[in-house]
Amino acid sequence: MKSLRLHLTVWYVGSFLATVALFATITYFHLRQELRLTTWKHPQADHPSWAITESFSQSEVNLLLSHLLQVASLLDSIYSCRDVLRGDSGEKVDPSDRVS
Numbered sequence: 001m002k003s004l005r006l007h008l009t010v011w012y013v014g015s016f017l018a019t020v021a022l023f024a025t026i027t028y029f030h031l032r033q034e035l036r037l038t039t040w041k042h043p044q045a046d047h048p049s050w051a052i053t054e055s056f057s058q059s060e061v062n063l064l065l066s067h068l069l070q071v072a073s074l075l076d077s078i079y080s081c082r083d084v085l086r087g088d089s090g091e092k093v094d095p096s097d098r099v100s
Contacts, residue, residue, distance in 0.1 A: 028065065035061045 035056045056064070 032061055
C-alpha cells in the first residue's frame with residue numbers, strides 16, 4: 001500500500017511540475033515573440049505621449065524578460081515568507097485539535 005501512495009504522490013508532483021513548466025515556457029516564448037514583433041502605435045489612455053512605434057530590439061527583449069522573471073521571483077519569495085511568518089503551513093487544522 002505504501003508503494004502505491006508513493007507512486008501516486010510522485011506522479012501527482014511530477015505532473016504538476018511538468019504542467020507548470022509547460023505553461024511557464026509557453027508564456028515566456030509567447031511574450032518574447034510578442035515583444036520582438038509587435039508594435040503598439042496607439043497611445044495609452046492614461047499616458048497619451050507614450051506610443052511605441054517600432055518593435056523592441058533583442059537586447060531590450062532580454063532585459064524586459066529578465067526584469068519580469070526577477071519581479072516574479074521576488075513576489076514568490078515575499079509570499080512564501082509571509083506565509084511562514086503567519087504560520088500558514090497549508091494544512092487545515094481543526095480548532096479543537098489545538099493545544100492551549
